[in-house]
Amino acid sequence: MSIRHQGTIKWFSEDKGFGFIIPQEGPDLFIHTNSFESRSFRGPNEGQLVSYQLIVGPKGFEAGQVRER
Template sequence: MAGCSPRFSLPLRCLPFETQNLAVSNLRLAAQKGDSPVKTNGTVKWFNDAKGFGFITTEGGEDVFVHFSAIQGNGFRSLSEGAHVQFDVVQGPKGLQAANVTLS
């Protein structure tokens, strides 16, 4: 890491990045282990109505795949770019995936 000395302790300016990476790692590990789903918050990065999928960015900066079938509600299920959502993170066939998505 540029500007960070790993000697004895991290400078304060490096802590948020390290904390962010730890949160993402914990999220990924919990989902991969198959434990109970990890409830988290995020923001819709993009969602394609025609194809029925998109991505949500977690508060930790991780992008998570979302399929329209994971959106809670009746009728046509879609997400608007920039919408704040709450969801469970589960391990999908190709990586982290959102489940039980609701607007927050």
């Protein structure tokens, strides 16, 4: 079982299909529209609490399997 981390949506653009999460520790993490576990969880709001798993993307760590907290 993978470790889930907690964070807050910094911003997310549905038009661009990406945004960033402010994690509890470390630098901000990239989040892609395909990173959400649920297809119904679209267009998260700034300040929304989420949980996620760290994954390695093309430019380093990013958030994956994101879900509402």
